[in-house]
Amino acid sequence: MNFIAADYGTMVLLLILVAASLAMYFIKDLLHAVVVFGAYSLTMALLWLQMNTPDLAITEAASGICMTVLMMIVILRTSRKGE
């Protein structure tokens, strides 16, 4: 098995991806889980960049990191007020 240097970078990013997605399942506090989801999206954007698709990396950075996290935080705040 011959790996070039870029493959090791991809492997490390994939391991971080698995760790982040498992952590999202086990974390109890919802706000902390949303922050971990932001880290998951950042890793995914770097992974798209590693695989030569900067187009998807821009979309992932805009929609995954900023939009989804902002929406989740606003939803958490409004739903906690009602309880």
Added chain:
Amino acid sequence: MKDFILKHIAAIILPFICIYGFYVILHGHISPGGSFAGGIIVGLSFIAFITIYGSRKGHAQMPDKVLVFMESYGTLWYGIMGMIGIFKGVPFLANKLAGVNLGAPWALSSGGLISLIGIGVGIRVTSTIITLFFTMMEDES
């Protein structure tokens, strides 16, 4: 939210985010990015404005009438650009077959109808995201 620093920093930064979104939309056919990613970035600048300044000022800045107008006419613009091919006697959304001048490669004016279609899609994505955010923010409260 009554944060002085946050409001004043946002007032400086948010126009540049909006301009960067328009840059990504207009250069979608010659560089990475495109109308969907650019539309999300333009929408994000308004979403950050609504989050920081509150939804009442957000509604004053982006009324529902403007959102409905942008959403429907962005889609209609896509349809009109597609129908140019049909009026010329070639398939829907045809670009070079319809006789459009493609221009020099890697110039901003190249690509024919693609950059014009991208403007419509960007407007549509922006208004959809802002509408989604307004709906989620105000449903519970």
